[in-house]
Amino acid sequence: MGNGIQDGDPRDAELKARLDTLSKAISAGKSEKEAEEQAASRRDDASVGRSMGMGFRVASELFAGILVGGFIGWWIDRWFGTEPAGLIIMLMIGAVSGFWSVYKLAAKPASVATGAQGQDEKATGNGSPDKRG
């Protein structure tokens, strides 16, 4: 087996040529894969921005709902002298409305929620439970 390579010179050249083409094919595949990975990471960057925006929105909707509910309840109490009842009830309604807007935000297909996205997401937006959107 050891000297089998040495005596077949034409076969050796043939093998070498084949090795060359194979390694070329491998490197071509590799660079293609690298380019794909780069594109994927760029997509990831964009989606990081999108999800960060979404997160900020969810947090602020929730906060604002509770704040507005509490504020309205406080004023109701001041006007009608219904000391804690107005604040408690309106605070709860405010919290519910905060959750309600977060639900609407999440139930919408991503294209409506974040705006600038293309039609491709609209097509895949799997029938939102929110019939108003």
Add this chain to the structure above:
Amino acid sequence: MDPIKQFTVSKIGPSISFFGHDLSLTNSSLFMIIVTALVLLVMLYGTRGKALVPGRLQAGAEMLYEFIADTVRSTTGKEGMRFLPLVFSLFMFVLFANLIGLIPGTFTVTSQIAVTFAFAMIVMTTVVIFGFMKHGLHFLDLFSPSGVPGVLKLIIVPIEVISFIARPISLSVRLFANMLAGHIALKVFAGFIVTLTGAGVWAILSPLPLIMIVALMALELLVACLQAFVFAVLTCIYLNDALHPGH
């Protein structure tokens, strides 16, 4: 070293009084003027050449315009394009104010809730006035979604009303809180550097907060652009409600 000190509004120049109102120039209004001037400069100077093959500044100006125009078109449809000037002005002002605020020593206009709330109220006033103008009382359909049975409406309508009132607040608080928190975090970490350098042996640790600041600065840059974009997108979504309420 007080991390809040950077947000104090102080008078500069002579004090001007107008019918009893104090209209003197403050550092806040000075930076608003700077921001507006920079936006004008970039847009006017950038599009001055009208070159077929755009230069760097023209490409930037065109990209910003196209970006916002696409956002408005995809969110509100062709009808909403009449609001493009409003959305684009708001976006450019907020973006430039956020970015200029990141330069050390400057004043961040958008870290004042008075400013962001004024912007949010401009948007909501436009929504309400335009909604009533276009749809009359049908604009109120916004609060009672179709296909909801009567009993449920008693619950849904107050909730919808409160979530509508909460909109300008969430819109302004989000922008203001993000800018405020980011700038305070930067200042606090900068304070750590100073304290550590003056703390004898512990001075070896002082590069750590510096690295943190570099990382935070990158994050703040992202947040500055993102918040301007989110503000513009939400403006579009709310304007869309004025165009097509309750369906």
